[in-house]
Structures are given as C-alpha cells and as structure tokens.
Amino acid sequence: MSEAPGTGPDSAAATAPGTVLEVRDLHIGATVYPPNEPPRDIEIVHGVSFAIEKGKVLGLIGESGAGKSTIGLAALAYGRGGVRITGGEVWLHGENILALPKSGIRGVRGRRVTYVAQSAAAAFNPAHRLGDQVVEAALKHGLMSRREARERARMLFETLGLPDPDSFGRRFPHQVSGGQLQRAMTAMALCPAPDLIVFDEPTTALDVTTQIDVLAAIKRAIEETDVAAIYITHDLAVVAQISDDIMVLRHGNTVEYGPVQQMIEAPREAYTRELLSIRSDIKPQAEDQSGALLQLEGIDAAYGEVPVLFDVSMHLPKGQTLAVVGESGSGKSTTARVITGLLPPRAGTVSFKGEPLPPALSRRSKEQLRQIQMIYQMADTAMNPRQTVAEIIGRPLGFYFGLKGGERARRVAELLDQIEMGQGFADRYPAELSGGQKQRVCIARALAANPELILCDEPTSALDPLVAEGILKLLMELQAETRVSYLFITHDIATVRAISDSIAVMYMGRVVRFGPKDEVLSPPFDDYTDLLLKSVPEMKLGWLERALASRRMDSAGN
Structure with missing residues (x-):
C-alpha cells in the first residue's frame, strides 16, 4: 500500500514558522453525469499551492467554476457534492490533515477550522436562539465551559458591532436583520477560537450599505482574534479591503498570486487586468428625457394591510434605461410588480404610451401584456427545466403571434443569433447551460414578444463579474438595435453608472431622488x-x- 500523501518524515520541514495553513499541489476531482452519456471523472482543481500566516487573510477570487469554494472547503479536508481530493497536501500547523483518520478530521472541523457560508439564513436553525447556536461548537468539542463560551460569544457580539451584546444571543434568527445574522455567523465561527476561518462569499447577498458594516466587522474581528482566514469572493474591490494576499483562479488553475497591493496596482496577467477593468465604460445619458413611454404617478401599494409603496412617481422615455436603485426592502421589485399588474396599486396610475393601464394583470389585453416583458434575477427558476431552449423561446412566439412549425423555428434561430448563442443551443435543456447562457435565453424569450419595455429585476446579480459584463453589453447592443426601453432594478451602483440614462433612488418605499443620471449622481445629495x-x-x-x-464624520455632523 502506498504511503498517504505528505506523511513522509520530511514532509512538514518546509512549513515556515508562523504559517497556519499550507496547501501544496492540491488536485481535486469529481464525477460528472452528462445527459445520454456514461459518467466520467474529471479534474476540477489542478495543482494549486498557497500558504497563510497567523492573522493574515488570503483572498480567493474568480468566476463560477474557478474552484474557489472547492479549494476553501479542502482546508476542512472536505469535498462537497461528490468532489474528491485526489492529490496534494493540506498542512494545518505542521499536520497534514488529509492523512488523518475520520475521527481526526472531526476534531479539525468546527474546532481548528471553521466556515462562514454565503447564506446565514440557511445556516441557522430557526427554532433555536442565536446564542445557543453560536456556542454549540465550542461546547461540543469541550473547549470551554458553558459560562466561558457565553462570555466569549458576548465579547464577539461586541467586537462584531452587534446591538446590545448582553442580550443579543437571546434572539431567534428571524428577529435580526440579514447583516446582523451574517455577523452572528462570524461570531459562531470565531467562538471555538479556531486557527483558520473560511469565509465563502459572506457579503455577496447583502446590499452595499449593509455590506460595508459586515466587512468592517469581519476585518476588526480578524485583527482582534489574530485568526488566519481564507476569504472567497468574485468581487476584487471587496477582497482588496480585507486581504493581505490575493489568488486569482480560473478553471481550477492559479492565474496570479501575490500581495494585495501588487495585484490591484500592477497585475501581471491579462485575466486579472480584465477583472480590474469591469464596468469601466460609462454609457452617456440621453440628452432628451422629456418623453414618457412609461409613467408612474402617485403610486401607493400594500401587501395585505401592510403599506409598502408611498406616492411613487417616475417616468421612462422610449429607447432609454431607467435604473431603480436601493437596498433590500426599499420597494424596487414591488414597483415592478405594480407595473406588470401583479400587484394592483391602492392609489395612483401606471400609464403606458399615454394611456392608463388596467391595474390588474387579469384585465389587461394580450397586446398590453406583449408590450411589457420581464427578465428575472434567477434564470434557473424562471425556466421550465423539462423544456428545451427552442421550446422556451418559442412559447411567446406561439402565444402572441401564432407562429408554428418552420416559421417558429426560423424565428427561434434568429433570436438565438441575436443573443450570440446560435442554433446549436436550440435542443439543449436549462441544466446543460451555464448561468450566463441561461440568462441570455431569458433575454431571448423576452425579446420574442417584440416588447417596447423590458423590466430587468437584478438580472446580473447572481452572475460573476465577467459574465454579468457580457449580459449588460448584450442588453445595450439590443437596445441600440431595437429601441427597446429598460427599467433596470439593481443595488449595484457600478451597473447603474454603466447603463442608465435616468435613475430613481428608493428608500423605505419612497422615491428619494429621481432624474437624469448625471444629476442624480452629482452633489448635493x-x-x-x-x-x-x-x-x-x-x-x-x-x-x-x-x-x-x-x-x-457625517454622523457627528448630524
């Protein structure tokens, strides 16, 4: 029997003093199951190596499929979803954890290495108080008494800037905000005093105003506890604020690896420079914004008895893009539901081409339905997984225009060319497409109705930066070609700057600022x-x- 990787007498000799984690020549494989083909083994991480010292943070960045989370989980000697570590070594304080028996691995996970997931809401048990869950790992591993664990949790709540640290742990998960829950999950990871924490995109699902607080809290907690960390993200601007070193990954390979300053100021590789230059092109705003294809006047709306929109007014000219921006709960998506007729307003009118639209979807004509289409945030849930791309795009062609047979197939082919995918994708199912390809199919389905207005509800927020950039570029090209108008819902200011002609800023159900882009983004604010x-x-x-x-300073001034 061959010796386990990294168990030889000199294997750990090269580990530098102060190094918490050293990954050497890591290879990771998986089994894939292609449709109508036999299963086959593939390699998804190809010989990745890095090291992290105590109190330091390594940022892992790259697009989906780059191997970021897979590599991060290897620090826990874990392969998710059938993924297998097939080669290399993972040294934690001079011990190759890949060579440990299962009982030894159990002593690593949750004790020496902990994990902070992207969705804190899915990580907490809604039936138990936060404090009990935060101290659970420390108690399970026998690291401290219950009194000591609760005192450490209280200290961490304070370090992480959570409200009322003495009583915060008595709350249930549903009683705190998303940002507070993410910080509570960081407290749970820090409570056992681990050697290493793996942060897996912990701020991706948060608004920018919440993200900055969570980032600051994580950075402060790392500095005060002197823990080592891996920070996984696809946002270079975020990782630049918290990391000491950055590794750029693509297709399971290291593209570039070095100190954060060198990576953002003088990157050597073209792919890294491409990541840095995203959204550098700013679309100039339309000069004349006086017309109104779509007009909202004095809209009030509610979910049951709970009011959610208050006197919302805005307009969108033909062939232009109105960006509606604001944090979660500000009313952006609710405004879109009012426009589509899914949520009839309590007061106010929605006018299209100068005519009031019936408030309820059921009262609108087929022609009114055709003219306003929607592209959703999650392409996965917006398509029938049992229909082919041709069937998905073809359905509105049949419904609105009665196209059948060869005529319908020809129009599907034209739309696939228009979204830069081509006829070769017509017979594929959604499961056979990448995230960006799925969103392009959703765009083609919206275009199939030949609409005058498309509501885009955060269509790029679930995509990697380079893929999202391609989708935005496609939308702008289609607008120039067809003169379609977009109402683009987002919380990403970089996207707003890149694509909009006008902007509506929403906060707590109200429009707090509206006008041409250059005016909205210029002081006074x-x-x-x-x-x-x-x-x-x-x-x-x-x-x-x-x-x-x-x-x-702003708070002090107020």
Missing part, C-alpha cells in the same frame, strides 16, 4: 443617496477605513 454612493467598494487600498471614517 440627500442623506440616503450620499450613504449609498459612499458604500460602493472601490479598488483602492484603505478605501474601507476612509469610508467608515467619512460615515463617522
């Missing part, structure tokens, strides 16, 4: 717009500290 713009991460060292200092 209202308090919320000022906070929103100052919370957008920039690709500059020290941005986070300067942004927080600016917030403190």
